[in-house]
Amino acid sequence: MVPMESDAQRLLSVLAAATKLDPTLTCERTALLRQGSAILWWANPGQPALSIPTLNRYLSLPIEKWIAASLRQGFEGCLQVDNEPSVLCDDIALEYDPNEGLERVQQIVKDVRDRCRHRPRGDVEYRAFRLTLCEQPHIHTAQTLDFLIELGVQFKALFEDIPAHLIRGGKFYPCPCCGWPMQIHRAEVCCGAQWCEKTVGACLWTNGELFSVQTGRPISGQSAENRYRLNTALWKFTLIPGVLERRLRDRLAKLGLKPTLWPDVDRGDVKVEVADQEIWLDAKVWRSPALLGHQLASSESNGTWIVIPDYQKDYVSSLREQCESRIILTESQCISRITRLCRR
Numbered sequence: 001m002v003p004m005e006s007d008a009q010r011l012l013s014v015l016a017a018a019t020k021l022d023p024t025l026t027c028e029r030t031a032l033l034r035q036g037s038a039i040l041w042w043a044n045p046g047q048p049a050l051s052i053p054t055l056n057r058y059l060s061l062p063i064e065k066w067i068a069a070s071l072r073q074g075f076e077g078c079l080q081v082d083n084e085p086s087v088l089c090d091d092i093a094l095e096y097d098p099n100e101g102l103e104r105v106q107q108i109v110k111d112v113r114d115r116c117r118h119r120p121r122g123d124v125e126y127r128a129f130r131l132t133l134c135e136q137p138h139i140h141t142a143q144t145l146d147f148l149i150e151l152g153v154q155f156k157a158l159f160e161d162i163p164a165h166l167i168r169g170g171k172f173y174p175c176p177c178c179g180w181p182m183q184i185h186r187a188e189v190c191c192g193a194q195w196c197e198k199t200v201g202a203c204l205w206t207n208g209e210l211f212s213v214q215t216g217r218p219i220s221g222q223s224a225e226n227r228y229r230l231n232t233a234l235w236k237f238t239l240i241p242g243v244l245e246r247r248l249r250d251r252l253a254k255l256g257l258k259p260t261l262w263p264d265v266d267r268g269d270v271k272v273e274v275a276d277q278e279i280w281l282d283a284k285v286w287r288s289p290a291l292l293g294h295q296l297a298s299s300e301s302n303g304t305w306i307v308i309p310d311y312q313k314d315y316v317s318s319l320r321e322q323c324e325s326r327i328i329l330t331e332s333q334c335i336s337r338i339t340r341l342c343r344r
Contacts, residue, residue: 087192134242137179159228171221289315293322
């Protein structure tokens with residue numbers, strides 16, 4: 001993906017970098033925040049420049065409340081939660097700069113894919129590998145993943161320590177949607193993924209217990225001892241899209257079809273045959289539709305249908321304008337179109 005040089009990129013990247021700095025690096029943080037304040041003033045010179053103390057406070061507010069839509073590129077949420085950088089900071093870094101994670105993740109997955117293409121049961125092994133990434137958002141050191149050794153994948157390339165601020169009383173709380181450890185020291189508890197917040201909602205503490213707002217069911221904590229989480233880049237670019245990929249598979253199967261996940265060793269996300277037509281689906285779960293459109297427009301189209309979450313339906317038209325050669329649909333639009341094909 002070619003970086004988008006713009007005020008939006010510079011502003012969000014600077015603010016995310018400032019938020020992620022060690023709190024003891026006061027001078028460096030102040031310098032970055034001054035840059036952020038200058039960009040905000042440059043974009044809206046009719047308003048006074050934000051002071052550094054004010055900007056520091058704003059980091060804990062949803063950016064949609066103090067940054068214009070034209071500068072947010074579709075990003076939403078708080079940069080800082082309880083004095084800790086939020087997942088939004090990682091989202092900004094990962095979606096703007098492929099060297100921060102996308103290419104690194106793609107390289108891990110690509111290495112496994114290339115090995116599997118030369119193995120007798122490579123298609124099956126690759127699918128097992130991808131399902132492991134989707135179904136193991138956290139893992140205990142006692143669990144064995146011997147097949148990863150055969151594929152040349154190191155444990156530390158996939159998993160990382162659970163940050164201390166995600167642990168409470170020796171426990172972490174898995175997201176009821178994706179299973180990744182949630183940010184627990186805040187009023188609304190969530191993992192930070194826009195997908196999870198939009199589809200299952202947040203959780204709340206009540207009398208010392210955590211409950212799902214949507215279902216009212218309690219969320220149990222798990223011991224954090226000797227347990228690791230899937231690393232942030234894999235969670236963002238593999239696990240979260242994997243939730244949509246598996247939903248597409250399951251919904252297509254209910255139509256009586258036989259969809260395949262990651263067929264032909266990852267030639268696509270989902271393949272399904274409908275009325276003698278072979279359809280390939282590519283699930284995209286990005287926080288910034290504008291950056292997704294830029295990435296799609298700068299890559300070659302291969303006839304695959306691009307499927308985005310239903311909560312981003314308002315961006316379908318603009319994405320189609322950015323990528324005229326692409327078929328871009330929401331999840332529901334995709335299922336509806338395939339349902340109509342089944343009736344022919």
